[in-house]
Amino acid sequence: MARWLWPLALPTWVKVALALVLLAASQYHYWSKLSSGSVFAPEFPRAVVILFNWAFGTIVLLAVLQIALDLGTLATILVRWRAVVVPDTLRYAVAGIAALLAAIGVANAVRVPPVVDVEVAISGLPPQYDGYQLLQLTDLHISRLFTADWASAVVERANASGVNLIVVTGDFIDGSVEMRRQDVAPLRSLHAPDGVYAIPGNHEYFFDYSAWMRHLAELGFRMLPNRHVVLTRGGARLVLAGVTDLSAPSVGQAGPDLDAALAGAPAGVPIILLDHQPKHARQAAARGVALQLSGHTHGGMIVGLDRVVARANGGFVSRRYEVDGMTLYVSNGTALWPGFALRLGRPPEMTRFTLRAR
Template sequence: MATFGDGGGGKGLPLFRVHPLRLATRSTSPLRGRIGKQKVAAKAAVRRYRGALPFSHGARRQRTNPIFQLIFSLPCLYVIGRWLWPLSLAIPVKLGVAVLLLLASQYHSWSRLSSGSVFAPEFPRAIVIAFNWAFGAILLLAILQILVDLGTLVMLIVQRGTVVPDGVRYAIAALAALLAAIGVANAIRVPPVVDVEVAIRDLPPQFDGYRLLQLTDLHISRLFPAAWARKVVDRANASGVDLIVVTGDFIDGSVAMRREDVAPLAELRAPDGVYAIPGNHEYFFDYAAWMRHLTGMGIRMLPNAHVLLARGDARLVLAGVTDLSAPAVGQAGPDLGAALAGAPKSAPVVLLDHQPKMARQAASRGVALQLSGHTHGGMIRGFDRIFALANGGFVSGRYDVDGMTLYVSNGTGLWPGFALRLGRPPEMTRITLRPAPPHHQ
């Protein structure tokens, strides 16, 4: 049995366009100055509004960010300068390889050309896989070349005249290509079910052994299409849980682009239902349209809202909040107070929050368990600390946050703009609730 409490959701975009007023430019009216100011203001408002409108296929038009492009170009430039150019190859060959490397490094620009968004490459799946492999290989080769250069620098200090033979450069290139292939294969596989047991303070005995399955960061796209989604759904339905939750980032693409790919999610089944929250990527592709579509598929969204799960006279609060990126597109930001409004004070709270960085605030509000995603587990072990810095220190797995348990899933899928996993495998997380021992209460 379930009853809803809603703290209010976000506002959808209007369904009409506003056009600037065509005002006379040679008015002799005494109101000419005021009208001129109104005209400028109207045009500015329209420009802002159009910036928030869906792209022609439903995605917000993504402007090219020079810093974004520079970050992804630097590894390629380093590879060209420090790996390719010292090789004993003819200049035309080097130039040809350099062009190929530069083309691969601009994968996100090609994605934007294909769909209007760097987040949704609309190429055949094989091409998306190839781009991710090439892009990953360039990044890994840059890292390996940096290590070689550091080693060379040390050798130069010890003995002069050290030269790195071509064989070493070819070897690290082969290693980078192999690791990239392994990383992409790990990223796109259907993830296993990972079991996690969590002790909940004040958990009613009726909920001892209650099981829920967390899916997150599905990123359904050309890389993770309907066939992949179907296998995820089949594995989820066979997991034997009481409840299924999805903690955001369902998609990369508009409803029109992803309608068939997300269709298998309508078959998710659990005795207590399927609940979800939006992630930041839902706001990139017409949030209001996606909320309507997912709700129509039988997935019950919890945007700053909660539901009461019942076992006899015992209650468990399942609450959800919107994403931190929501206000940037005119939607309601996360509001835990609204989400918990009307919830019984005595019932433990399980919170769904796409990003983990606000976990300490949730703990201060008495939340017992927070489930998050967003970080993809850092994707590459060793580099996950970079992701942790941007997410409040949280990146993968279980954390004790001021008495609250935070679990950050590695993710079920992955953003198709950088699909590489080395040491941080994907997962579908089956969480079993247990009452906390008295000394942990």
């Protein structure tokens, strides 16, 4: 920020004031921790959380644009072989672009996402399940940013999607049960003919996992932590399995165990796997899983940043992949962590899958 601010032709007191404002905004996660005890749950009014995300996003984007400006200036000096002075107007323009992009990014992040349609062909799918539809929600991150009103709108849109089954692939919340009780209450109204199933994400383990599993069950979710169910339709069968999250062992809980999840599953029946994180998709494919549904990455949030996120997730970051004969779908997420709520080129989604016989 010093590279952008100090060369400006402004009075020193103005620069100091701006520097203090930028410093305060850059410590958003520290203020969040002071507000709730966790960087993952900023306990401020929603408008303040939105403002912090915009300001923090502006700083991040301005830093990137300033680096680009510096590289451009250096290239110009090398070509012309003389000193170059960057005009203040260009510095203000860079700041304006950063602020505008951050505003667009926050607006994209907090909206109620559309339903995205995806067809998946599955080998051995019984004719009774040809055309079967399920809706995936993931990374709801219900919090002071994604509140009860937002959750109600998501539930209304999900229920109107007309699917046979709804699944949630983790990261329901940011906050304890007591902090989020009212905000998650609308989820009780989620319904589908074949039920609503779910698995935990990594954030459930940050806020008393056991309490959240009890509360989610009370809200009507059929949890599948290293378990499966056999769905039946006209005598045909489909296995829906789920695993816990990779972060579980860090808090003394059982980690993901695909063997346990599939123990006793009928042979020759197509398997749909719910796994919050996509990085172990090849292991699932080796076990004969037909379709894996994941989240966690938020689609990388910003074009360019998604390449970095992919490296930390086995190369998987956004939407459809074919993995050794298995279809992996990594949702961009229904919402995302309120600590960095920006989306540029990676929109949120609710994903409606239509199964087709291959």
